[in-house]
Amino acid sequence: MWHVQISKQRRRRQQQLQQHGRALLKRLERHQRQRRRWAWQATNMNDLHDGSFHAAISPVLVIAQCFGLMPVRGVRAATERGLCFTRCSWRTWYSLLYIGAISFDALFAINFALHGGLDMRSVEPIVFNGSILWASYQFLHLAHQWPQLMWRWARVEKHLPPYASWKEREQLARRIHSVASILLSLSLMEHLLSIISSVYHEVCPLRQDPVESYLYAVSAQFFHVFPYSNWLGWLGKLLNVLLTFGWNYIDLFVILVSIGLSHLLTRLTRQLQQLVERPMPEKFWTYVRTRYRSIVELIYDMDDAISGIMFISFGSNVYFICLQLLKSINEMPSTMHAVYFYFSLAFLIGRSLSVLLFVSAVHERARDPLRLLHLVPPSGYLSEVQRLANELSSDNVSLSGLRFFNVTRKLCLAVAGSIVTYELVLIQFHEDEKSWDCQAGKQ
């Protein structure tokens, strides 16, 4: 009998404990929800320029989310604590839908390309679609890690020397916003020019209506399989816009992250610059060394997270520059076409160059403190300074493309050299594609 009683007691005790636990969980959840709401409300009260990278990049991430990239929640929250990633949120589903749509588009593009002969030019849509598909998958993966990365970033930022003035505090956000708006507006302009050049100066009208004809040309990969219909044409155009944005966004994102990273290094260097010629205590040097180390660790972490995107960005840029340079030999059918073509070529080269320069700036900024350490007076040259100098001279701190190549300024010339080599060979095989000769195109 007694053991029945004991088991009853135990069961009752268990039930009590379970109830307590459930109540506790509920309270915790409520608190967390409230905290998130506060973080959200705070956005509207404070101004955005609290000098953190999270706040600076948030508008760009919002724009990206409209185009189905980076589905992470709470990008507009006041602090990075508001960030989270869940599988069942509309952003994630939207992003998955986007990836699904691109993969279908890629399949149609492959089908279309296989019916013509495969060469450097005909694989263009495959490379375009494929690189964006891979990049958007990488962005989805990155969104998963983004809250953690931003928490780490904020921890590094918190321990850096404070800003001297509000101007300095604003600097990062201002740079990021200006670079983003310039790049996005240029890409919008390029896209509009492409529409104008093909709608108003129709060379080979495929259909009666110029708009219909344009839609037919834009999504030729669909109409290769299906008969023409207006809604499919508009769907193709929508996909085209999304893809063009994605293509520009890959480069933009890489630029913005490297601006943020080099800003962290600049803040440390700025403080060092003021104090380096005075003999400082050992404690100061320990502080500088540990801060520098935390920034470098952050750079390595970010590199692990975005190096796939970096690789795609560099690879697709090299391919498209080769292709466009090859096309520049062709004769242009009209002035409008020529304007569009040279604008887009210049834009492409400028964008690739700016990616290279901004990303290699991380490497440059990471080397800066070494030059300053040489100015330390002999009385202040302690063992910590020596250790920091050793670390700086032996480490190679830079972002990389899947660790196959490190992005430094030297890469710029190497890439340019290989583009020229490939171009010289490709020109020999090139036949002028008479794009205004409609009969030749059809045959």
Place this chain on the structure above:
Amino acid sequence: MIGHAPNKLTCQCRAHLPFGCGPNMRFLPKLEQLSYKTREQFMYNGSFHEAVGSVLLTAQCFALMPVRGVTAKHPSSLRFSWRYVRTCCCLLFMASMLINLSLTIYKVLNGSITFNSIRPLIFKSCIFLVCGKALSLARQWPDLMMKWYQIEQDLPQYQTQLEKRRMAQTIRMVMLVGMMLSFAEHLLSIVSAINYAAFCNRTDDPIRNFFELTNDEIFYVLNYSAPLALWGKLQNVYSTFIWNYMDILVMIVSIGLASKFRQLNDNLLKFKGLHMAAAYWSERRIQYRNICTLCSTMDDAISFITIISFSNNLYFICVQLLRSLNTMPSVAHTVYFYFSLFFLIGRTLAVSLYAASVHDESRRPLRYLRCVPKESWCPDTMRFAEEITSDMVALSGMKFFNLTRKLVLSVAGTIVTYELVLIQFHEDQDL
């Protein structure tokens, strides 16, 4: 899973004892003997010797690496002798390979020599060289494994079975996937050859057509006979295996070395940023040095195979890419051709990346050393850091090139450049 099954079995035996044997406990040792697989036999000790046992056994079926005792528990039971049957098999295969090679040379020299036509010559001479090198590697293997075992014993040990098993699992996975794919490729090549032989039949016998096509170098000199054809086919199968195995061997050795570095790194990561005694660092530094010495010893042993594997892959990718311009006669050919091209590229990439992982892992302790707090920064840590920064720890191709991740891009660039030049001299061949 496997580790637990036999354990359960012995437990059941014991549970049944009171009913089956009654109080007579004399039967207990007998029953223990009956359950002849004990738990210890399924436990991993995480050594390289244990992980490569099955891989070497497979290689021995194909006349490579004739060492006795590869599946033994302890590396001290490894033996090499010229009088073993496996060594004789290996020598026999090499002799037949030499005959085949001379026949091939004769045929190639009689025709015109181009980039494309010396393909069988390069293929067979590479395999002959690898066979010879593998024989000399087999002679060193017992010593190498003993050295490896001693260094492994000294390393910080993993705690769980899962961690100990990881290296063996990776090695087996690489072996299995590599072998399966190469088997599929060989089958496809047979299918496409049969298809081709049926397409342009010289004689009435389809089997004879097939063999005259696949072993054309033999029947260029000698008349057709069934045993000769069989010999040629067997030679062909063995060569294909060895051709794949040289890449797999390089991959496996580099997985082993990288995972030894990782074992050390996992321990360093556990104590990252903490105050550790100077003795800890000096111990870790000595362990790191030991693995580096092991790496250079292994590099000396296999660097010849590495350089052959790399140059072979480079040549074959160039040839295959060039041949991709040809028009394919049938669907079977197209499937076989693109499958083998992608298999070749994937295999080359896998070899380069696995080999580069040794270098990557060897650089990793530097990151942990940078986070050592000021109080525990001592001459030992400084020496450790300096050694890592100044040393170049990586597998190499006879010291001509080091296998790092940067090599992958430079090889890709080289292939593209050669290809662009070769295309200009290319004329379409009708098969």
